[in-house]
Amino acid sequence: MKQTFLRYCIYLCMCSYDAFSKEIFTVEHMKHYLTEENPYIYTAVGQQYIDAARIGSAQGGFDTKLSVAYDKKEYPISTGEFSDISLSKPTENGTEFIVGYRKAEGVQEYNNIKTGSEGELRLGVKVPVFSVLNDMNERKYTLDSARINATRSAFESQNNLRNLYTHIVTSYYQLLYYSEVLKLEKSLLHKATKRNRFIEKRVRTGDLSDIAILESKQQIINREQRVLRTKNSYTQALQTFLKYLNLSKKEFDLRYVLPPLKMLKKEKIIFHNVISQALKQRPDLKALESQQSKLDLDTAYNSVSAYPELNLFAYGVHDIHYGEGIKVGLQFDIPLERRSYKGKMIEIQKGMNQLEEEKNRLLLDLKTNLSNLMYALDIVNQNIELGDKETKIVESLEEAENKKYEVGSSDLFQINQREIRTLEVKKKQLEYHLNALVIQQEIKKEMGEYMTL
Template structure:
């Protein structure tokens, strides 16, 4: 066994070990990198966390409040001192409870309040009558609106992920395409390099003239240029893809190899199944439902404006020195024209109409897009089947031309034309695969597929 042969064995072992130690990067690997630590992902979903935090802010409207008040005056003809500490607790139905202690001495400007020297305890309730009857008030509206907005933001984030994921998968398919084309160009160059040795041997034997070597060198240069152009396209596609993964190229090259475009399976898709899945899963359609919920909430809140503002309140007091007492009252307020209520109702009704039309438009576009995509997918699948037949034909023609060249009945120009023709047919076949896969992904996008974080 010669040293040269051993060297070749070592080189083959090194490259084989390197290839087998790497993983084939598939679409399933995307989930490892498309996480919230990825800036593209967080940008797509960040708003939902902001709106979710606003729910807690809205819940603050139901917080128990501690109130402290102290006032002391010494006027020329009057003196007085007032202190009050109380807790108030609003409830979801609009009723507010108050409990506290106060002490008033001297002449006061506080509703003629006067207590014994030890002060008084008080317990009270404030009831907004029509808000209570309608089950709606400002605090409840603010909280419910925050919850609906958070739900809508979640659907909008999912829709952002739907569009982003489809874009990333498409860039992955484009990367595989350029990788395959680059391999085709490299094989084309290898053929010219290998042929050059055959030509040199024929020139030395006198079967060919020296000009054949020049033609061979020119062909090699031309094919090296083709490789460089394709490598540039591949490198750009790789950089675009890796930016979405937020991964350096060196790390990717060390860990992964790319699969063949033809290894990716074609999926059988049924139109009715696609429509049914889209209606259940599309986040943008769910976001419209959430907007409708918000308009229904606006309707409920605005309905309170149709009634007068009527607040009933009652306070019971226990003066530590003088005993018990009670105070009751009401507050009545009504706008006579009610233009705010009527205007808001028209605004809400117009909003509902616009929402329904928007939903109809989305459904119409969805069905039209899916029909067009599925028709295009069928055409590309037919082209793929025809491409197999065409590839076999051009490969046979290229093989025949090579045999003719070897016996001297063809020339380098004819060989070049056959090999370029074979490459173009194979490249066209790859384009059919690429387009079929991209259409499959577009259908999945229309169906509402997105990354589950």
């Protein structure tokens, strides 16, 4: 007997040590698992890395280019040989510089080039006049577009994190809710099993009939079923939450315990502060600003199309045998109808109008949502205060009913009704606390708060 008692004490000590060795899992703990190694996180932000990489691709338009050409022909009445090696370097304003060496022997009908036997050095420049004057050209447009898209993509990633983080935190609150409900259902079952022992004693003494045992066992079975249903809801909530953390249930159970739902902090939120912070922080609003920048860039690039395409060429050569020379050229090209320019201009203007209306819609939704959420939070907080009072009342009524039952002036049906009513009131109170936390998180989401990696 003493050994059995000693083993029991050791077991309790080990269980207590195991419980104290675990951490209470909080919202802060989630951030340890919500990293870019987490598939949910990476899929939310991965596009920004693709768009950032495209900047490097666009910068390739300004790479120095090495060009090599060789041509040899032997026709019945003419022969010729031509070789050329050159480096070309475009600049951001559109000007392109060329330096190289070439040698031509014989007849070169296609370009009328003739050099001495040692060839010639060549230095040239190509100037797209209106591109330089407007500080805009295709290469610069491609690079600036890539930069704007990367910026917008970064804001969109922040917006994805904002929505994802709120979803994960909400699932955490729901998990705590089901954990607390499961405790209530287990407590309800414990009351029935404890009372069953009391009933068995009274049946043995003849104070109660045998039917009381049957009623008691039926009540226990009913409450065991309630526990199983709630346990299923809790397990599903746990699995749903853990999938976002990319964490196994076994590892979670070894390391953490869940806190009571009611101990989580309730925050006081001021409506005007919420609106001002939302306007500063919302990443989707900042993404719209990036779209505006892209339309401004499109306008600048399209404005070049309003002018003719005018390119000036100037080449200086130094023939090692014959000396220096120069070549100046001009290329002029203009579409007469200019439909591309006019059509693009209308397209950009329509895009700006749509963007402005989209921004107005977002602002209207933002203010309306925040107003509704603030009102809902106020109502929930009032219900929590009323729920505390109601909980005390039903607990007192249940206690009184139990005393009546012990002296034989009540029955099992009345006891069951009182206990179920107490559980439902406490469950409703938990729902109010859950709603308060969820609404607070929704307000934070509307304010533009998001998880930083």
